[in-house]
Amino acid sequence: MNVTVFPNLLASADNNNPYIQDFIQSLNQTENIKVINAPHKNPLKSLLYPKNQGDCFIFHWIETTPERPHGILQTITAILLIIYLRLIGKKIVWFLHNKEPHSPRYYKLEKGMMRFMAHISHLIITHSKEGIKVVQELTPKAVHKTVFMHHPTKNRMGIITPNPVKKYQLLIWGSISKYKGVLEFVRFVEEHPFKQPVSIMMIGKCGSSELAESITQHLPENITWLKESPSFDELKSYIDAAQFVLIPYLSGSVLSSGLLMDSLSYGAKVIGPDTGSFKDYASEKQLGVYVFNDLSEIESIIENAQNDKKEFDYPDFLNRNNWEAFAKQLIELINKKLN
Template identity: 30%
Template sequence: MLRLRNCLNRHYQVINNGTRLGMADLLIKLPRYDRVYFNWIEDVPDRRFGYLQIPLLLTVLICCKLSGKKVIWFVHNNLSHYKTNRLAKQVVRQLMRRFADVTLSHSRELDGREALHNLHCVDHPVEQAQLLPLPARPEWDLLIWGTVSPYKGVDRFAAYAAHQPALQNLRVHIAGRFASPVLEERIRSTAPGGWKIPGKTVSDEELTSLFRRSRYVLFCYAPGSVLSSAALCRSLSHGTTVIGPHTGCFKELSELGLIHTYRSFDELPALIAKLNAMKEPIDQAALQRYVAANGWDHFEQFLVERIG
């Protein structure tokens, strides 16, 4: 969020700061705004006094419409990652569909896109990182990294791999802390013996080292909800070979030949065997051209052109 704020501050005066008042703070400061940029607004019902925030959001949107203030809505996922307050979140999405002047997304797979004549898409910004050669025999076959939350599907993959002979012997490293002790215990109790699960946050230096010691980076998100992933872009910036679900930006990047995707875990054994037999699973030259063309400067220019 700080990087986004810095990008916008070069062209606009970003007025608001973090607040516990939510929509009330926005409504109080509304006369000072020319544009209102909504980011992760779908999760408002999960916040403090979430259900009370929805009528305040409607009030803000109506005031913006009547006063000519531009409403910008950045949609990150088709469904909230969290299963709580689903009906309220759908109400928020419908309000944003109705009132947003500009809708932005990192994927063209946005649900209901046929009704969004104002939809503009841009790839998630990628930061260039130093590329290091992959060792002849990587220490890990699969790296799964980032905070381990329910929506990321790591528990489902662990349970599947435990009963799939072709996956049981893979060396898998899970790098990241767990969102809850219950989830951690579920994964530890089902994961095959060759998995390493430190259960702690990794530093940038540790993550870079893991990228270089891992054959593939695996994402286990459940299809249908995820549109984009900052972790995916971080992985790409290091030149890693990524395997992910055939949905959202994963699907779009696979169509460019930059990553590999699967439609169900059942496809993973054959896909991994196929990649293992390839000398170059990814066209590194094409990947680096993509990284160079989709940095933060490109994203900043896109925002300025669409926000106006």
């Protein structure tokens, strides 16, 4: 089966997402499957060429098209193209990654695109069980074609360092943007200092100078911010040195999280909001995922976990939900649902 994947960006393009590269690679390594559209600086434009049109089209984040250059024109083009693809018998698969648009400027348009995709797609995949409820709210008639699949991950644990020295209680890592809740967390710590000393390492670049300035203004002494993008090898040393990875995402729009899965891939214990895949994995006995409804609960999570003697089985979970297994399950599902 020939498959077209959106967005397939050039490696040097802005907003290049490792999820997409891993997604395409895993499909190409699956028997009888070939992704036929090559990377392009404008991934929507590349779909207009007949040679890039496979039997099945898989769309990720298509609803964010209004945020791209000439976004309104591209959005109209995307809608007309997808309607055309349906009419000529192509199969449409949509991955629902967020429960709400992140962009306040194009919120209504992006929400409309989500409803459009929920309606017109043959199959909807979500990496969070809560995603099924989101589809229900978008259009109840689409629930029957919505399937939950674990977010694929990797096993990066390698040789486990016995009893590593914990330099920090909390590690916040990854690129920083508004919906990730870093500013809100920093302000909270500034206004409500922890009762016991808590050392926090924050590592990641911020794309907004305004947001970066606001974070810096409120940064308490116990938070160290390295404005760097660590390699995965460097990241392992930071995770080994932290008691927890903290992911303070705002719960309003997040369903699944690649940052969560990457953290788990190193065997990290994770603290995150009680929503989406964080909530799913908090009940997963093989993993150490802890959730909060309010930032004030983080301190008690740290304290309680010190006495937590639970044993986890990260390698089994990571190996069962790796990219190879995910690609095979996805193709089996597409063949079952769409043929």
